[in-house]
Amino acid sequence: xxxxxxxxxxxxxxxxxxxxxxxxxxxxxxxxxxxxxxxxxxxxxxxxxxxxxxxxxxxxxxxxxxxxxxxxxxxxxxxxxxxxxxxxxxxxxxxxxxxxxxxxxxxxxxxxxxxxxxxxxxxxxxxxxxxxxxxxxxxxxxxxxxxxxxxxxxxxxxxxxxxxxxxxxxxxxxxxxxxxxxxxxxxxxxxxxxxxxxxxxxxxxxxxxxxxxxxxxxxxxxxxxxxxxxxxxxxxxxxxxxxxxxxxxxxxxxxxxxxxxxxxxxxxxxxxxxxxxxxxxxxxxxxxxxxxxxxxxxxxxxxxxxxxxxxxxxxxxx
Amino acid sequence: xxxxxxxxxxxxxxxxxxxxxxxxxxxxxxxxxxxxxxxxxxxxxxxxxxxxxxxxxxxxxxxxxxxxxxxxxxxxxxxxxxxxxxxxxxxxxxxxxxxxxxxxxxxxxxxxxxxxxxxxxxxxxxxxxxxxxxxxxxxxxxxxxxxxxxxxxxxxxxxxxxxxxxxxxxxxxxxxxxxxxxxxxxxxxxxxxxxxxxxxxxxxxxxxxxxxxxxxxxxxxxxxxxxxxxxxxxxxxxxxxxxxxxxxxxxxxxxxxxxxxxxxxxxxxxxxxxxxxxxxxxxxxxxxxxxxxxxxxxxxxxxxxxxxxxxxxxxxxxxxxxxxxxxxxxxxxxxxxxxxxxxxxxxxxxxxxxx
Numbered sequence: 001x002x003x004x005x006x007x008x009x010x011x012x013x014x015x016x017x018x019x020x021x022x023x024x025x026x027x028x029x030x031x032x033x034x035x036x037x038x039x040x041x042x043x044x045x046x047x048x049x050x051x052x053x054x055x056x057x058x059x060x061x062x063x064x065x066x067x068x069x070x071x072x073x074x075x076x077x078x079x080x081x082x083x084x085x086x087x088x089x090x091x092x093x094x095x096x097x098x099x100x101x102x103x104x105x106x107x108x109x110x111x112x113x114x115x116x117x118x119x120x121x122x123x124x125x126x127x128x129x130x131x132x133x134x135x136x137x138x139x140x141x142x143x144x145x146x147x148x149x150x151x152x153x154x155x156x157x158x159x160x161x162x163x164x165x166x167x168x169x170x171x172x173x174x175x176x177x178x179x180x181x182x183x184x185x186x187x188x189x190x191x192x193x194x195x196x197x198x199x200x201x202x203x204x205x206x207x208x209x210x211x212x213x214x215x216x217x218x219x220x221x222x223x224x225x226x227x228x229x230x231x232x233x234x235x236x237x238x239x240x241x242x243x244x245x246x247x248x249x250x251x252x253x254x255x256x257x258x259x260x261x262x263x264x265x266x267x268x269x270x271x272x273x274x275x276x277x278x279x280x281x282x283x284x285x286x287x288x289x290x291x292x293x294x295x296x297x298x299x300x301x302x303x304x305x306x307x308x309x310x311x312x313x314x315x316x317x318x
Numbered sequence: 319x320x321x322x323x324x325x326x327x328x329x330x331x332x333x334x335x336x337x338x339x340x341x342x343x344x345x346x347x348x349x350x351x352x353x354x355x356x357x358x359x360x361x362x363x364x365x366x367x368x369x370x371x372x373x374x375x376x377x378x379x380x381x382x383x384x385x386x387x388x389x390x391x392x393x394x395x396x397x398x399x400x401x402x403x404x405x406x407x408x409x410x411x412x413x414x415x416x417x418x419x420x421x422x423x424x425x426x427x428x429x430x431x432x433x434x435x436x437x438x439x440x441x442x443x444x445x446x447x448x449x450x451x452x453x454x455x456x457x458x459x460x461x462x463x464x465x466x467x468x469x470x471x472x473x474x475x476x477x478x479x480x481x482x483x484x485x486x487x488x489x490x491x492x493x494x495x496x497x498x499x500x501x502x503x504x505x506x507x508x509x510x511x512x513x514x515x516x517x518x519x520x521x522x523x524x525x526x527x528x529x530x531x532x533x534x535x536x537x538x539x540x541x542x543x544x545x546x547x548x549x550x551x552x553x554x555x556x557x558x559x560x561x562x563x564x565x566x567x568x569x570x571x572x573x574x575x576x577x578x579x580x581x582x583x584x585x586x587x588x589x590x591x592x593x594x595x596x597x598x599x600x601x602x603x604x605x606x607x608x609x610x611x612x613x614x615x616x617x618x619x620x621x622x623x624x625x626x627x628x629x630x631x632x633x634x635x636x637x638x639x640x641x642x643x644x645x646x647x648x649x650x651x652x653x654x655x656x657x658x659x660x661x662x663x664x665x666x667x668x669x670x671x672x673x
Contacts, residue, residue, distance in 0.1 A: 028425035033447075037421045085340025138413065140439035140463075143341045151443060225414075231440040233413050280422040286380060286409040 007252035007304050008264025015271045022278045029281055036158040038277040040151065040228070043162035044069065044221040044237065046269045048244045049251075050166070050173045051214040053265045055115075056248050057177070059190040059257025060108065060207060063119040065218040065244060067126035068100045069237040072222025074130040077139030077232025086146055090223055097219020098212050100126055105211030109204040115211075123241070130234035139232040150227035162224050174262045182206075190257025246293065247272050250300040272296075361632045363639070368628045371401035373620060374423045376433040378460065379411040383673040384591070384612055385434065388459065391616030392432065398642055399624055403432075413437035420444035424451055430623035433467070434459035442466040454626040458619040464652050468626050468633040471619045473610040475656045476508070479563070480515025482608060482660050483587065484525065487559045490585045490605055494527040495558030498550050500571055500588075502538040502564040512563050531557070536567045543570035551580050562588035568607060572598035592663055592671040599668050611661035612673060618644055622655055 023030035048065050055062055072093045079089045100122070107118045154164050177183040188196040189203050197203050226232045251268030253260025272293060279289045375392050377385035389405035396403040406423070408415035413436050421444055423431050431448055435441045435457055445455050445466040455467040464470070487497060499516065501509045513533060520530055531554050536543025543566055551557060551574075562568035568588035572595065575581050581603055590607045598604045618641050625631045625639035633653045641647050647655050663671070 028427075031425065034421070034425050037418075041418055041421075080343055083343050085342045087340035138437055138439065141343070141346060143346045145341070147443075228443075229414050229417065229437070229440040230442060231413055231437050233437065233440075235412055236414065238412055239410075277418070277422070280406075280418060281425060283404070283406065286407070290409075 007300070008261050008267060011251060011264055011271060011300070012267040015267050015274070018271060018274055018278065022274065022281075026278060026281045029278060032158040034277070034281075036153050036160060038273055039158070039163045040160035041277075042269055042273040043150075043160065043166065043228070044225050045240055045243050045247060045273075046163070046166045046266075047169065047221045047224070048214075048218050048240070049247050049265055049269050050169055050262075051210070051217040052244050052248050053251075053253055053260065053262055054173065054177060054186055055210050055214055056245075056253045056255065057190050057257060057260055058186045058207060058210060059193065060115040060210065061119065061245070061255075062101075062104060062115065062211060062214045062218075063241050063245075064100065064104060064122040064126055065214060065221075066237045066239060066241040067123045067130065068097050068215050068218035069222035069225060069240070070234055071100065071126045071130040071133065072097055072219040073226040073232045073236040074134035074234040076223055076226045077137070078133050080142065080232065081139045086143055093223060094216055094219050097222070098216040100219070101212040101215020102208070104215065105208035108211065109208050127234070127238070134232065134234045136234065140230055142227055142230055142232075147227045147230050150224050162228070170262065170266060177262050186210075187258050190254075190259070192258075243272065246297050250297060252300070252304070254304070255301070268300075361634065361637050362629050363631070363637070365629045367399045367624050367630070368429075369400040371396065371399065371429045371624055371627055372427070373401060373403035373430050373432060373623050374426075374428045375403060375405040375407075375616070375619075376416060376419050376423065376431060377405060377407045378416075378434045378436050380405065380407045380409060382411075383593070385459075387612040387671075387673050388434075388616035388619070391613040392620040393616075395617040395620035395642060396624070399621075401429075401620075401624060403620060411436050413440045416441055417444050420448060424448040424453060427451075428453060429627045430454040430456060432456045432458055432619050432623055433462060435462040436460070438463045454623055456619055456623045456626065458615055468653060469622050469631075469649065470652070470654045471615060471622060471657060472654045473612075473615050473657045474660060476511040477515050478656075478659045479589070479608075480512040481519040483512065483561050483563055483589070484516050484519040484528075486587050486606060486608060486662065487561055487585060488525060488528060490587065491528075491558045493525055496529050496531045496554055496556050497559040497561065498531055498554065498557055499533045500543060500546060500550065500560055500562040500564075500567045501533055501535050502567060504535050506538070506564075509563055516561065516563075536562075536564070536570060538564055538566045540566055540570045543567045544574050547571040547574045548578075551575075551578070551584065557584055559585040559587070562586065562590075564588070565590050565594060565609075568604075569594040569598070572603050576601055576603035589660070590663075591673055592668050593673060595663065596668055599663070599665050606662050606664045608660040608662050610657055612671075614644060614661070615657055617642065618647065618655065618657055622647070 028034050075093045075096060076089055104119055104122055107113050108115045149161050153160050185201045188201055193203060225236055247268040248265050251265030253265060276289060373396055375389035377389060393403040406419055416436055424447060431453055438461060442463050445462060449455060456469045457467045458471040459473060461470045499513060520528060534546045534550055536546045560571055562571050568590040571586055575584060575586055576598055586604050587607050589609050595604060595607055621641035630639050631637040635649055635651050638646050638648045649655055
C-alpha cells in the first residue's frame with residue numbers, strides 16, 4: 001500500500017492520465033509530429049534535470065544552469081562567427097561549462113557557502129559573461145548537419161536525437177543513483193551530511209564532482225539549444241532553471257535532500273512538457289498555463305508533507 | 319586526481335585533433351544558399367478570396383498594447399472576408415518562446431500564421447515545417463529570415479520614413495532655419511538609415527533655407543535624451559526645429575521643451591507613440607509626429623495572408639492583390655509589401671489610438 005502511495009508513482013499515473021486525456025480530447029496531440037516536437041522542446045530541460053536530480057538528492061542546488069546554458073550559447077556563437085570549426089567549439093564550450101561548475105563547487109565545498117546563495121550569484125555572473133561575449137547580437141547559420149542532429153528524429157521513431165541521448169544518460173544516471181554505492185552515498189549526504197562524513201563518504205569531493213557534472217551538462221544543453229534554434233544569443237534559455245527545478249520537485253525529490261527517484265523526475269519532466277503542450281493546443285492563455293504549472297508544483301511540494309503528517313496519525317488510531 | 323587529469327588530457331587531445339580541420343563558418347556559408355521554397359502553383363490574381371479562413375497572429379509577446387492593436391485590426395479585416403483571426407503568443411519576448419506556438423498553430427491546422435519574429439533565425443525551422451503542411455507564413459513588424467516566410471509586411475520603408483520626417487518639420491517651420499536631429503545610439507541601424515535619407519531630402523532645393531546643425535545621440539535613454547535636448551537648445555539659440563526619430567528621444571525631448579522657455583518657439587517632431595506623446599500634443603508642445611498606423615499594419619497583413627491562401631499571389635515580386643479599404647498593393651523585392659508612408663498623429667486623431 002505504501003508503495004502505491006509513493007509520490008513518484010502518483011506523478012507517473014498523472015502523466016498517463018494527461019496523455020490519455022490529451023489523445024482523447026485533442027486530435028493533434030497524439031500525432032507523431034506533435035509528440036516529437038513536444039519531446040524535442042524538453043531536451044535541454046530533461047538533460048539538465050538529470051544532473052540536478054543528483055544535486056538535490058545530495059541536498060544542494062544549482063540555479064546557475066540556465067546562465068551556463070546561455071554562456072555556452074553565446075560562446076558557440078562568438079567562436080563560430082570568428083571562424084572556428086564547430087568540432088573544436090563544442091568540446092571547448094563543454095569544458096567551459098565544467099569550469100563554471102567547478103567554480104560553483106569550489107565556492108560551496110571549500111568556502112562552505114550555501115549553494116542556493118552561490119548559484120544565485122553565478123546565475124547573474126554567468127549570464128553577464130554571456131552578454132560580454134556576444135552582446136545583444138544573434139549568430140545564425142550553423143552547419144545543417146549539426147542543426148539536423150539537434151532537431152531530427154531518430155529514423156523511424158518520434159524521438160529527437162537529444163531525447164535519445166537523454167534516454168541513454170538517464171539509464172546511466174538511474175543505475176548510478178539507484179544501484180551503486182556512489183548513488184547511495186548521495187542519499188546519505190542529503191539525509192545526514194555529518195553522519196555520511198563520519199561513515200567515510202568523501203562529502204566535499206562528491207559534491208564538487210556533482211557541480212562539475214551539472215555545469216558540463218548545462219553547457220552541452222546550451223550547444224543543443226543553440227543548434228536546435230539555429231540562433232546563438234546571450235539570452236538563450238533564460239529562466240529554464242526554474243522549469244528544471246520544478247520538474248525535479250514535481251518528480252518527488254525532496255528539496256531537503258535524501259529522498260526521491262530518477263523515475264519520478266523523468267515523469268515530472270514529461271508531465272510538465274505534455275501538459276504545457278496540451279494547454280497550448282487547447283488555446284489556453286500563457287497566464288493560465290503558468291498558473292497550472294505553479295499550482296502543480298505547490299501541490300507536489302505540499303502533498304508529501306501532508307501525507308507524512310497524516311500517516312503517523314492514521315497509524316496511531318487502532 | 320588521476321582520473322580528472324586523464325580527462326583533461328583527453329579533452330586537450332580532442333581539441334588538438336579537432337583544431338586541424340572541421341566545419342567552419344566559411345565552409346558553410348560558401349555553400350550555395352538554399353533557394354527559397356517556391357510554390358508550384360502559379361498565382362491567379364482573379365481567384366476569389368476563400369471564405370472561412372483561419373488566421374493566427376503570433377506577436378512578439380502578448381499583453382503588448384501595440385501588438386494587440388495590430389492583431390485586433392487583423393481580426394477585423396478577417397471578418398470582412400468571412401474569416402477569423404486569433405492572437406496567441408508567449409508572455410516574454412525571448413528568441414525561443416515563439417517556437418512552441420508555431421508548432422501548436424501548425425497542429426491546429428490554421429491556413430496562415432502571421433508572425434512578428436523575436437529572432438529571424440530561431441523561428442525559421444518551425445516555420446518551414448508549417449509551410450511543408452501548406453500553411454502560409456506572413457511576417458509583419460519584425461521580419462523572419464526571408465527563406466522562411468512567404469511575405470513580409472514592412473511597416474516602414476526606410477526611405478519614406480526619412481524623407482517624410484523632413485517634410486513634416488519643413489511644413490511646420492516654413493522650410494526655414496536651423497534644425498537638429500536627436501537620434502538613438504550612434505550606431506543604431508534604423509536611425510542611421512533614416513538620417514541618411516533625411517540628409518538626402520534636405521539636399522533638395524526646396525529645403526535650401528533649412529540647415530542641419532547637429533545630430534545628437536540620446537542613446538535611447540530617457541535621461542540622456544532629456545539632457546541632450548537641453549544641450550542642443552543652449553548651444554544653438556537660433557534652433558527652429560528638432561527631429562527625433564526614436565520613441566524614447568521624442569518623448570524625452572517633448573518633456574524638456576514643455577517645461578522650458580523654448581515651448582512654442584522650437585518645433586519638435588519625430589517618431590513617437592500616441593500614449594507617450596498625448597500629453598505633449600494636448601499641451602501644444604508638439605503639433606504633429608509620425609509613426610506607422612498599427613491598425614493598417616494588421617489589416618494589410620490579414621488581407622495579404624488571405625490572398626496567399628486563396629492563390630491570388632504566391633509571394634513573387636510584382637504580383638498585386640486587393641487589401642480591402644487600403645486598395646491594391648504590389649509585392650516588392652524580397653517578398654516585401656510596404657505599408658505606405660508613416661501615419662501622422664495630431665490633436666485631431668491622437669485619441670483614437672491607445673498604444
